Amino acid sequence: MKQLLMAATLLVCAFAILSCGCARRTQKAVAETGESKVNAAVAMDEPAQVERVEPEIAGAWTPIRLSQEEVSFGAEGGKATVSCLNYDRWWLNDAQVAGTETFFHATPGENNTYETLKADGISACIVNRNQVEISVAPASKSHTWILHLQSGDAFTSITVKQTASMKAEKITNPTLESIAARTSVRSFTDQKVTDAQMEAMLRAAMAAPTGMNVQPWSFVVLTDKSKYEEIFKGNFNLRIFKSAAAVVVFCADTTVTRAPRNNPDAAPVTRPNGTWRDDMGACTENFLVAAASLGLGTVWTASYPYPDRYLPIKEALGLPATVVPYCVVAVGYPDKEVRPKDKWKPERIHKGRW
Numbered sequence: 001m002k003q004l005l006m007a008a009t010l011l012v013c014a015f016a017i018l019s020c021g022c023a024r025r026t027q028k029a030v031a032e033t034g035e036s037k038v039n040a041a042v043a044m045d046e047p048a049q050v051e052r053v054e055p056e057i058a059g060a061w062t063p064i065r066l067s068q069e070e071v072s073f074g075a076e077g078g079k080a081t082v083s084c085l086n087y088d089r090w091w092l093n094d095a096q097v098a099g100t101e102t103f104f105h106a107t108p109g110e111n112n113t114y115e116t117l118k119a120d121g122i123s124a125c126i127v128n129r130n131q132v133e134i135s136v137a138p139a140s141k142s143h144t145w146i147l148h149l150q151s152g153d154a155f156t157s158i159t160v161k162q163t164a165s166m167k168a169e170k171i172t173n174p175t176l177e178s179i180a181a182r183t184s185v186r187s188f189t190d191q192k193v194t195d196a197q198m199e200a201m202l203r204a205a206m207a208a209p210t211g212m213n214v215q216p217w218s219f220v221v222l223t224d225k226s227k228y229e230e231i232f233k234g235n236f237n238l239r240i241f242k243s244a245a246a247v248v249v250f251c252a253d254t255t256v257t258r259a260p261r262n263n264p265d266a267a268p269v270t271r272p273n274g275t276w277r278d279d280m281g282a283c284t285e286n287f288l289v290a291a292a293s294l295g296l297g298t299v300w301t302a303s304y305p306y307p308d309r310y311l312p313i314k315e316a317l318g319l320p321a322t323v324v325p326y327c328v329v330a331v332g333y334p335d336k337e338v339r340p341k342d343k344w345k346p347e348r349i350h351k352g353r354w
Contacts, residue, residue, distance in 0.1 A: 072160075073163070075139060077121075077162065124147055143164075181340060187240070220248070241328070255272055303325045
């Protein structure tokens with residue numbers, strides 16, 4: 001009996017030892033399995049060689065926020081940097097030529113992280129994980145690219161515009177050159193203006209457009225400087241007038257006498273002319289441009305509607321009641337070179353609407 005008890009005790013001990021060994025082996029296996037899962041997760045966090053695979057971890061992705069969503073370059077190209085305010089995982093996906101289905105995909109960089117993207121005329125790369133450095137080459141044509149950025153399932157883009165203003169063909173001819181050469185001249189030599197020159201300028205003035213062909217203009221040509229004190233009494237341009245070879249007073253009839261438009265057979269009726277100022281402006285400009293084409297200088301001085309200027313002229317020259325001195329133009333040979341101002345401002349041009 002004693003021997004049986006000893007044998008039973010030995011069996012229980014052996015079973016305990018075997019159970020303990022199995023438990024140790026099970027714990028080791030579980031530990032190894034956990035380590036494999038961790039390693040697998042780490043491996044998944046690395047970009048794949050062919051296709052990027054990212055871990056599905058809740059909250060791992062945040063939307064990409066940019067310091068600016070559009071970058072502009074001129075014809076000379078250049079570099080620009082856009083800051084990415086998401087310091088999480090993100091990468092340049094591809095570039096698209098705007099308005100087309102053409103895409104340029106990123107070239108894998110170090111560690112296959114897709115940090116470098118190159119397309120025709122543009123390259124972009126990620127710098128310090130929080131900036132996109134964009135380089136655009138010089139170009140003679142305008143381009144627009146769209147850089148696509150991705151962070152997990154979140155996408156955003158940067159629009160890159162290059163405006164290459166092509167040098168427009170410059171058209172020139174004697175008329176355009178005379179228009180561009182016109183400038184205000186306020187001091188003159190003693191050289192006289194010939195009758196033929198004066199007639200040429202007045203012919204140009206009378207060739208101006210005029211509403212309903214009313215032609216409200218008349219001209220008083222002055223060369224006797226001894227009368228200028230009376231004619232231009234109190235006019236602060238008197239010194240200029242005395243310096244010029246001739247002074248032309250542009251006069252306008254502010255009324256029109258004609259049959260009504262809806263009854264051309266009726267008796268003529270006198271009424272206000274609503275377009276005389278427009279007609280006189282065009283007329284005066286024609287005179288100035290013609291003078292420039294002849295190598296003469298001019299200055300356009302205002303008269304009407306300033307009473308202190310136009311009333312002395314109207315009285316001294318005996319103008320009819322409905323006629324006013326619209327402006328006074330001094331003309332002659334410039335006593336020094338006066339360069340015209342460059343008034344070309346493309347920003348003043350609006351196409352389609354303001």
